[in-house]
Amino acid sequence: MTAGPGEVFDLIRYGRARTRGDLQEVTGLSRMTVAQRVDALLAAALIREAGTDRPSGGRRPTRLEFNIEHSIVVAATVDTTHSHIALTDLAGRIIDDDSIDLAVIDGPEKVLHGIAESIESLLERTDTPPSRVSGIGISIPGPVDPRTSRPSQPPIMPGWDAYPIAEYLRDALPVSVPVLVENDANAMALGEHSVGFTDCSSLALVKISTGIGTGIVINGRVYQGIDGGAGDIGHVRLGDHPDVVCQCGARGCLAAVASGRAIAQKLTELGIEASSGRDVGELLAKGNVEAMRLTHEAGRRIGEVMATVVCLINPGVLLIGGALASSSLLSGVRETLYPMSLPRATRNLDVRLATMGDKAGIIGMTRVVVDEVFASKAINARLNEPEPVG
Ligand SMILES: [Zn+2]
Structure with a gap:
């Protein structure tokens, strides 16, 4: 491999090499070239020295790490x-x-x-x-x-x-x-992956707020699709709601039936004021029974569509995030997702609530x-x- 300073930097950033010795081993570069690359990266403050790796006596190689305070x-x-x-x-x-x-x-x-x-x-x-x-x-x-x-x-x-x-x-x-x-949803999936699931090579996150979207992270990178449309499951048409008009103009979309906006509308009809996914999330947090019932039902519809997603990409982790993320939603998703998916696609699948909220x-x-x-x-x-x- 040709390892310029950028490639050396990458090895350090992702923790694949932590010392000058590691770098020599991984890249096959000479000790002098590694020293030059490391010096250039240190001078630019892109990496920093972080004490020692092995406190076991003898020579202690200095540990190198990405300087997260560079900018x-x-x-x-x-x-x-x-x-x-x-x-x-x-x-x-x-x-x-x-x-x-x-x-x-x-x-x-x-x-x-x-x-x-x-x-x-x-x-x-x-x-x-x-x-x-x-x-x-x-x-x-x-x-x-x-x-x-x-x-x-x-x-x-x-x-x-x-x-x-x-x-x-x-x-x-x-x-x-x-x-x-x-x-x-892509940003949230990447955020959750970076913090809690770096070892998972295939992760999906479905965000249910006012709308519904899915983010897919494969081998640490967001999968966007040719036109940025990958994971945009909110407008998949359900077969049994031909009359419900969606915000996108079509009829019978998943989002028209199971999004925060759709639930807010149903709650309003029941005399409970709500207009956005955030409002529904607040009602869920307060334990509002109608909000919980409707969110659980929405989860069941989302699980049906997610069964296809799961069979298509066979992820290790499926996170449920967004303003409606709650135990009601999660149990609804699980109720339909598992029976509608092939066992092979779900036997190592971890379906759970996203934990980082907005920070993801x-x-x-x-x-x-x-x-x-x-x-x-x-x-x-x-x-x-x-x-x-x-
Ligand atoms: Zn739609």
């Missing part, structure tokens, strides 16, 4: 009724954050203006110079076209189709860094940014660049 990331998650904005270190640990009520139906300008203002006030509040920011990541509750990084006909985000989110934020903010856009999306978006900004190719380009003069 910071701005990560934001846009939900239908509110947005969460955070400054994080490169491991996704929150330095400071803000939650603001912003409705996606008010359109991209209003929401992105609010987010840009919040980012500026977070930078100010934490005394962070804009030059410390290495990238911005933002997740949205709709599909993202992987070629353009723009929303791709998002059913619950009127006015956002093909909107240049990255360009808007770059223009609005005093930072000139990559802005990456990702689907919210923040950590996932940090990871998306770090994977891009600190990719081995980007590191090689950065370290081969002559230092700017003056």
